[in-house]
Amino acid sequence: MTTTGWQNWSGSVHATPNRIAEPRDEAELAQIVTGSDRVRVTGAGHSFMPLCETDGALVRLDRMDGELQIAADGASAWAPAGWSLARLTEKLWEKGYSLPNQGDVNPQSLAGAISTGTHGTGASLGNLSTIARGFRLMRADGGTILCDADEESELFEAQRLSLGLLGIALAIRIDIVPAYHLVEDIRAVPMAELAEQWDDLADEYRHVEFWVFPYSDMAILKTLEPCAACDPPKKQTDMDEKAFALYCKTVRRMPKLTASLQRQIMKGVKPATRSGPAYRIFPSERNVRFEEMEHQLPRANGFAALTEAIDWIRRKKLPVSFPFEFRLVAGDDIWMSPFNAGPCASISMHQYTGMPWRELFAEAEPIFRSLGGRPHWAKRHTLGRDDVATLYPKFDDFRAAVRTADPGGKFANDYLAALFDLEGDDV
Incomplete structure (x- = not known):
């Protein structure tokens, strides 16, 4: 655990978290979460917006334990959310599988790519958020919860592209295809x-x-x-x-x-x-x-x-x-x-x-x-709260899901709290 500063890949976003933590397991992560007022998670730092900027705890998940679990039908897999796309795709290949699509770089974490809508190209192929079928999240109290289309469905719908506001993704069930x-x-x-x-x-x-x-x-x-x-x-x-x-x-x-x-x-x-x-x-x-x-x-x-x-x-x-x-x-x-x-x-x-x-x-x-x-949520833009509310018909639903999942605003930072109007009395 360190207290040094942090900057993104391009060097234009800087943060001075009170600590940078690299937990090795869920127990360590839960201690960090429950012992912090604010928590943000960073992957490769490929966001050009201040999504990871924080004066609270900044967490890296790439050292967390976990394994890739392929479903019996070979159509999906549970993958550690903190793994980089490079690590994930190599492990999938070893087991005979691929992702349906990728972008042109692969150091991003799986959770970071999904939570910002990272994408490749292909007229018939969606962004990486579309391959998520379920999430295992750590909540603000250190407990965990599963969500998918059938269980905790409102949480799942918001979590599919969440900007890290509803909890810390520990594992994500994703679509996979035979290796090609x-x-x-x-x-x-x-x-x-x-x-x-x-x-x-x-x-x-x-x-x-x-x-x-x-x-x-x-x-x-x-x-x-x-x-x-x-x-x-x-x-x-x-x-x-x-x-x-x-x-x-x-x-x-x-x-x-x-x-x-x-x-x-x-x-x-x-x-x-x-x-x-x-x-x-x-x-x-x-x-x-x-x-x-x-x-x-x-x-x-x-x-x-x-x-x-x-x-x-x-x-x-x-x-x-x-x-x-x-x-x-x-x-x-x-x-x-x-x-x-x-x-x-x-x-x-x-x-x-x-x-x-x-x-x-x-x-x-x-x-x-x-x-x-x-x-793109992770690329440079000047949207404010009113712009987002106008552009996204489900803005109020998303905001309500965030407030329900994290009423104390532990997983927000100043930028995201303002963007989604999370600074009210109930946050």
């Missing part, structure tokens, strides 16, 4: 051509996404498809991180070179293919630090929002270093999911660390919001 392999193809395509073919590509491939620099008329198209069993890939990433890091450092020093360097980069993009076990192909190396904002929009509005954002950047000659990332995600019925209004186009906007991003994101956010966008 993937082939990844990457190529450069003209944006105009991609826009015309996008719906066909989305129908043809299980996973499809693209990246586009704001000053280039070419995009990097990436597709993933199930394939026959094959050896693990020799290359562990879908990009040359060293070359990209050099480019980012250059534009940070000389922002006026941003446009010309982006066009030059795209001239050097060559077709590339790799294949292997799904859990090895989904994630890639992402060590170049950045800040990120992401919005989920009605799928029909995706290209309009992207075009407007790019036009705005070009018109104002803004030094936006990273490409936009464009993905597809299926709709769901989760109370606080940004995807619960139907199928979405997901657009991520990044800026290299050390380059101005606050004003940039603040100016860009209205573009996405005006076209029906709702932000």
Whole structure:
């Protein structure tokens, strides 16, 4: 147990918890919970919002004991909530299983990914919250409770995307599928051509996404498809991180070179293919630090929002270093999911660390919001309490579930208490 400070992956969120605890079992965790006024849990720190910021106890669960338990029918498994996606997917593979989908990095904890709606890409595939079928939670009094669609159903519905407000997830029952392999193809395509073919590509491939620099008329198209069993890939990433890091450092020093360097980069993009076990192909190396904002929009509005954002950047000659990332995600019925209004186009906007991003994101956010966008909970946004209540019809139900599960507000922090109006007399 330590009392040192904490910061998130990008270095932009700082906290001074009164202790950072790494319990080894539930008994230790219960002592921490009952002995603290405020408790937040952190995984890999990949949230760009102050979700883990606290002056109370900050808990890491990756050292907790626990095991992966596959159901008899092979359709689900109970998994330790504090395990990283990297550890979980490797253990699943050893037992002959995979997750239905993943994002492009895997250090996040299972609980962190589910509680924020982390996602990959695929028109028919939901975010990771949609694979949760049950939770085992520790409550504010140190006791535990099980919830699923049949038992404690109101708690379960709120917990499916909870932001950590209803308790500490100890184990999560998740959907799994038989282990599969993937082939990844990457190529450069003209944006105009991609826009015309996008719906066909989305129908043809299980996973499809693209990246586009704001000053280039070419995009990097990436597709993933199930394939026959094959050896693990020799290359562990879908990009040359060293070359990209050099480019980012250059534009940070000389922002006026941003446009010309982006066009030059795209001239050097060559077709590339790799294949292997799904859990090895989904994630890639992402060590170049950045800040990120992401919005989920009605799928029909995706290209309009992207075009407007790019036009705005070009018109104002803004030094936006990273490409936009464009993905597809299926709709769901989760109370606080940004995807619960139907199928979405997901657009991520990044800026290299050390380059101005606050004003940039603040100016860009209205573009996405005006076209029906709702932000990723863990990515940069400026939503307030009234915005959340307007955007989410189940806001009151979620808030009521939080107040019932944690009437003392032990699992909130100042940011979340304000966002969900949890500062009343009964909290």
